[in-house]
Amino acid sequence: MTSRDTGRWVIPKGWPMTGKCAHEVAAQEALEEAGVRGVVEKETLGAYSYSKVLRDGVQVVCKVQVYALEVSDIAKNFKEKGERTIEWVSFDEAAGRVREPELRGLLLAFKRVMTERLASPGAKQVPEAKQISAAKQISAK
16 A cells, blocks of 8 residues: 555554554554454564654654554445555565565565465465554654
8 A cells, every 4th residue: 555645655554552562553554544354463574664754844763563464354444545545466566666675575574474374284275365564663863
């Protein structure tokens, strides 16, 4: 999906929320920003950092913890519908679209994990669509 402000390709992510674990924030942001629901993994896939300029012009470094979400439902209406471009693309295409090298690496590493899972002898079926979502932390720069 694209960001609302710059139109660059990103994954859903949000600020920490009181009373919610990071993986729960990631699932909520996936619903609000991309309209997808599902089961989020509690273990992080990894993390990446990027610089964000806030509305007041202050620049902060955001550390983003990334989680996988197995999509079970796509909402017809959601909070940010119409504010972003959302497309389902391959891992390789997604990796080519994002600007952050660390996020690109996480997408490609996740592709390898999913490929290995599907190739394992115990794999019963192809899983439903997976999406990556994230929760972020900030530190002033």
